[in-house]
Amino acid sequence: MEMIIEEKNRLKFFPVMMYAIVMGLSGLTITYQKAAIWLNFPHIIGEILMYVTTAVFIAVSYIYLKKFFKYKVAVKNEFSHPVRINFFAxxxxxMLMLAIIYKESYPAISAVFWYPGTLLHFYLTMHTIAFWINENQQLDHSNPAWFIPIVGNVLVPVAGVGFVNLGLLMYFFSVGMFFWIILFAVILNRIIFHNQMAVKFVPTLFILIAPPAVGFIAYFKMFGVIDVFALMLFNMAVFFTLLVAFMYKNFIKLKFFISWWAFVFPLAAMAISSMLMYHERECLPLLLLSYFMVGVVTIVILIVAYQTLLHMKKKEICIKE
Structure with a gap:
């Protein structure tokens, strides 16, 4: 009886942040898909990861829907929480990343993920900004996770080319790039002049890499050129990657939280950006950077996945905070 009650309680505390696992696995999948095309890696790795990522997305969605129907108040509380609201995006x-994964091989499946994913992200962007405006926000609540609902708009054009016209894709790209600059100023102010972030949100510093890296990929997808603006985005992604590497001591002794999955997606975005730049410029430093980043992404996700499974076994995930 106690075990049944415990399992029900764990369902109640199943966090929406678990979708960060899908984001991380999606980033790894796309990394190996592109590595197969541009670096001659075996195609089978990306294909296996595609099915694994899809299965994890379905599993996480099933569990969270189960939570929604059994514990609607708990979901409502998450949706009105000043920090957790950002993770609903x-x-x-x-969904958008799964659309990218399936785009080349199965465009029909890609469309099944892209259209509802885009509509949902449009709603979540509007809802989140309205929430920020209507509710008083404390500066201590700000962290790089704020980028997720807003700058996530930049992902829409990556898989959207061919589904809708360029003008609509430019809308999402413009919104994402604009709020990247605005939110980065807010978060940098908070980090430098105010209290340090809670330990569990320190991994979200890696999210700083994602906006310029994904922005570079989206810009190239839409226009097919490496111009001054594209180079600026790529170089900013390189800068933030070097910055978090320089700050490695901040991360090596962190206690495990599910937010560790925030390490993976930005690193994968940097790896894909590096491979794309190498494909266009074909110079040795970019080739070496591409191999290095693929290796880093692989090692990091193995560590994070192992720690996740270990803490699941210990029942230290999905507990009341």
């Missing part, structure tokens, strides 16, 4: 971003 991980649902739509997971």
């Amino acid at each position: 991980a649902i739509s971003i997971s």
